[in-house]
Structures are given as C-alpha cells and as structure tokens.
Amino acid sequence: MAGLYIHIPFCHSKCIYCDFYSVASSSKAEEYVGALFNEWQSRRDELRGESVETVYLGGGTPSILPLPQLDRLLDALPLAEAGEVTIEVNPEDVTDDFVALIGERGINRVSMGVQTLCDSELKAIGRRHSALQAMEAVETLRRGGIDNLSLDLMFGLPGQSVGSLKKSVESLLALKPEHLSAYLLSYEPATRLTLLRDRGEITEASEEIATEMYRLVCDALGSAGYDHYEISNYSLPGRHSRHNSAYWIGVPYLGLGPGAHSFNGSERSYNPSNLNAYLRAQGLPERETELLTEEDRFNEALMLGLRTSHGIDLEKLRRYFPEHEVSSMLSRARKFIDRGLMTLTPSALSVPEPNWLLTDSLLPTLFT
Numbered sequence: 512m513a514g515l516y517i518h519i520p521f522c523h524s525k526c527i528y529c530d531f532y533s534v535a536s537s538s539k540a541e542e543y544v545g546a547l548f549n550e551w552q553s554r555r556d557e558l559r560g561e562s563v564e565t566v567y568l569g570g571g572t573p574s575i576l577p578l579p580q581l582d583r584l585l586d587a588l589p590l591a592e593a594g595e596v597t598i599e600v601n602p603e604d605v606t607d608d609f610v611a612l613i614g615e616r617g618i619n620r621v622s623m624g625v626q627t628l629c630d631s632e633l634k635a636i637g638r639r640h641s642a643l644q645a646m647e648a649v650e651t652l653r654r655g656g657i658d659n660l661s662l663d664l665m666f667g668l669p670g671q672s673v674g675s676l677k678k679s680v681e682s683l684l685a686l687k688p689e690h691l692s693a694y695l696l697s698y699e700p701a702t703r704l705t706l707l708r709d710r711g712e713i714t715e716a717s718e719e720i721a722t723e724m725y726r727l728v729c730d731a732l733g734s735a736g737y738d739h740y741e742i743s744n745y746s747l748p749g750r751h752s753r754h755n756s757a758y759w760i761g762v763p764y765l766g767l768g769p770g771a772h773s774f775n776g777s778e779r780s781y782n783p784s785n786l787n788a789y790l791r792a793q794g795l796p797e798r799e800t801e802l803l804t805e806e807d808r809f810n811e812a813l814m815l816g817l818r819t820s821h822g823i824d825l826e827k828l829r830r831y832f833p834e835h836e837v838s839s840m841l842s843r844a845r846k847f848i849d850r851g852l853m854t855l856t857p858s859a860l861s862v863p864e865p866n867w868l869l870t871d872s873l874l875p876t877l878f879t
Contacts, residue, residue, distance in 0.1 A: 513561035514757050517547065517588070518768030519573040520786055523603070527637040527707070530699035532770035532784035533571040540580045542790055548587045550767050550794035557775065558765055563589045565754035566596045568618075574604035578612055585616040595753040597622055597661075602640040605648035610655030620752075621652055622661040622692075627668060628679040635669045635713075636696075636704070642682075649686045659750060661690035666724040667716035668696055676724050680731045689750035693728045694743050695721055695868075725868055742818045742867045759815045769796075778802050809836060810878045817870050822854070822861025840877050847873055 521537040566588060576584070590596050597620040598613060605623070613621070627633055628642040640648075652660060662683055666676050683691065698705045698715060707713045716724070729739060737745040741759065744752060757764065766773045770784035780800040782789060788796050803811070809832050816823035828837050844860060847853040852869060854861050862870050 512564040512757070512762060513558045514565045514567065514754055514762060514764035515563050515588070515593075516754075516764060516766040516771055517566070517568045517573075517584070518766065518771040519568060519570040519576060520769055521570065521575045522572045523575060523601075523639055524637065525703075527703040528696060528699070530702050531571065534786055537575050537577070539786065539790065540576055543786070544576075544580045544584045546790055546792075546794035547584060547767055548794070551587060553795055554765060554767070557773070558763070559775075561763065563593050564595070564762075565757060566590060566593045567754045568598040570599055572601050572604070573598050574600035574609065578608060581609075582612055582616065585613070585618070590617040593617075595620055597752070597754060599624070600648075602645040602648035605651050607651060607655065610652055610657065614656050619657075620659040620661065621657050622663065622690075623648060623652075624663045625683065626663060626665045627671065627675075628682045629671070629675050632668045632671050632675065636665070646682075646686065649688075658689070660688045661692060661752065662686065662688045664691060664693040664728070665696050666693065666728065667721050669713040671716075671724075673720070673723055673727060677727060677731075680728060684731065684735050690744070690746045690752060691732060691737060692744050693725075693732075695725065722868060726865075729864060738820070739864055740820050742870065759819055761812070761815070767794075777808075805832070806879050808832075809840075813840065813877050814874055817860075817862050817874065818867075820861070820864070822859040825858055825860060836879060840879070843876050847876070 518532070520533045520543075521540060522533045522535055524535050525533065573581075596618045598618050599622045600609075601624055623645070624638075625645045626636065626638060628645060630642050633641065649660065649662075664679065664683060696704075696716070698708055704713075708715055732745045733739060737747060738751070739745050740751050741755070744755065746752070761774075761776070763775050764773060766781070769782050769786050769789040772779060772781040774780075778800055780798045782796055782798055785796070809828075812828060812831075813823060816828075825837065841855070841860065844853055844855070848855050852862070852866050852873060854863055862873065
C-alpha cells in the first residue's frame with residue numbers, strides 16, 4: 512500500500528504562525544493544476560505498483576481552488592481505489608456547491624482548520640473566519656453528507672487563557688467531529704509570529720500554562736470517548752487518520768507539488784518550495800534527494816513510534832535493525848523507564864500520555 516499527498520500552495524492570506532510553503536494568491540490555479548497532472552502522470556510509476564490506499568490534499572488551502580479547477584484535479588487522481596480521501600478546508604470556503612463537488616468526486620474525509628472558537632484569538636493569529644463561520648461550515652459539511660470530519664484546535668495562542676480554551680474545547684465537542692487534532696502553537700523561524708514575540712509585542716505561553724492546557728484537552732477529549740492515539744491527534748473509535756498513521760509506520764508515499772516530500776522506504780525526496788520554478792518545469796522540477804542511512808532510519812523509527820500510543824514496536828524494530836542496536840537503545844532508555852517517564856513491555860517501548868510533551872527531550876538520549 513502507499514499514500515499520495517497533493518500540495519495546494521495557495522492561501523487567501525498567510526496566518527502569522529504558518530511555515531508551510533504557500534503564496535497569498537490563487538491566480539495561477541489553472542496553470543498549477545495542469546502542472547500537478549503532469550507530475551502525477553510522470554511519477555506514478557515510483558509507487559512500484561503499490562495500490563494507493565490514502566490520498567490527502569493539503570496546503571496551503573486546497574479549498575481555495577476554483578471549483579472547475581478542483582473538479583479537474585480530482586478527476587485526474589486515483590480516488591476510486593483509495594479507502595480514505597482527505598481534503599483540508601478553511602471555514603470561509605465551505606459552501607453547498609463545494610461540498611456537493613467533493614462528495615461527488617469521492618472525498619470521504621474533511622479536515623477543517625478551526626483553531627479556536629474565540630473571535631479575538633482568531634484575529635490575533637491572522638485567521639480570516641469567525642467562530643460562527645466555523646460552526647456554520649460544520650453544518651454545511653454535515654448537510655452535504657460528510658460523516659468523517661476532523662477539526663483542528665490550537666492552544667497556547669496569544670491572549671488565550673485556560674478558561675477560553677475550555678470553552679473552545681466544549682464548543683468543538685458539541686459539534687461531534689469524528690476526529691480532533693490539537694496543537695501547541697509553535698514559534699517557527701521566519702514567521703511573523705516569531706517576529707512579534709521577539710519584538711515583545713506578544714508573549715509566548717509559559718511551559719506551565721502550555722502543560723495545563725494540554726492536560727485540559729487530553730482530559731476533556733478522553734472523557735468524551737476520543738482515543739488519544741498520537742501526541743496531537745484524537746479520534747472516535749475507528750476514525751483515526753489512516754493517511755497520517757501510515758507516515759508514522761513508514762509506509763511509502765508520493766508527494767506532488769512545490770515543497771512536497773516523497774518517501775520510498777529508503778530514500779526521501781522533495782520538490783523545491785518555489786511555485787514559479789514548479790510551473791516553469793511543468794511540474795517536474797529537479798528534486799532534492801536524501802538516501803537514509805541505517806542510523807537515520809533507526810532514529811526515525813524511534814521518533815515516529817514514540818509519538819503514538821502504541822509506542823515503538825520492538826518486534827518490528829528487531830526485524831529491520833541489528834539486535835545490538837535495539838539492546839543498546841533499550842539500555843539508554845532504562846533511566847527513563849525507572850523514573851516512570853517511559854514504559855517497557857515485551858512488545859513495545861512507549862511514553863505514557865501524561866509525559867508525551869517530554870518526548871522531544873527524551874529522544875536525543877535514545878538516538879544512535
């Protein structure tokens with residue numbers, strides 16, 4: 512099996528925290544869809560005959576595409592063979608016509624960026640929609656037959672309090688999404704958010720507040736019946752993201768569009784993050800490639816495994832890597848296990864949910 516990712520690099524405007532590649536215009540959408548089609552036709556053999564199990568249209572903002580161009584793109588993709596087809600949307604783009612089109616074309620999962628249901632917090636991070644628009648968009652999606660909906664939530668936002676976060680969580684749960692993703696606001700280099708923090712115009716949430724907010728989200732979603740299956744992801748039974756879960760267990764995938772990454776099991780490649788260069792090359796720019804060493808693959812297996820509730824599958828690790836590497840890693844993990852920061856069973860090494868925010872600080876000790 513394999514995954515297919517399609518990057519749509521257009522946005523109405525740039526959110527102040529975003530470091531994904533995008534441009535604040537969709538004027539080149541028609542030309543871009545043609546280039547995507549060319550890249551797909553030229554590179555599909557890289558999947559080596561593997562069936563496409565999941566398709567994910569991300570961005571940027573896929574829902575910004577004019578409906579004729581979105582229809583043209585979806586018509587060219589292998590959606591019929593995929594079990595899960597996801598499109599990312601923003602609330603302001605969700606209309607009855609949009610929902611009818613994606614339903615007709617076989618998209619069966621929608622991921623919508625809500626972030627918060629407090630209007631002042633939305634304004635602070637540069638979102639264009641209001642809380643009311645987000646809730647109305649959910650109604651429109653449901654009315655159009657979308658029964659697998661994922662909503663994004665952010666915490667640690669400028670001006671956000673534990674109390675306002677609690678209200679957002681409660682309001683989102685009232686919408687009964689099948690999936691929720693909750694992210695701590697990240698201050699990435701070269702974003703306007705980081706510039707504002709460095710100028711002293713906004714204050715980053717303290718570690719104590721961020722931890723309290725994280726626990727609030729975990730407890731509220733757990734009480735509502737959601738499975739916390741990955742650091743930032745929660746789902747009702749059977750509704751986890753199949754596409755993202757495949758990333759975490761090393762399933763090969765093909766990425767189309769500027770900035771999109773691909774992985775074939777041993778080599779990672781990516782297109783340059785440059786829309787104009789991508790268009791000039793008609794979807795076939797010179798890609799950067801990286802051949803992963805055994806050490807790279809081992810460390811990546813640790814990093815991805817520890818992000819999930821299942822942890823690192825030790826049997827699988829031993830299948831692909833020498834026993835001495837696995838044993839050495841487990842020896843280095845012993846001090847964390849003894850302190851209760853990690854859990855070891857005969858089949859897995861994992862980080863308990865209350866300690867998941869510590870994962871990044873634990874990993875360097877485990878790496879080879």
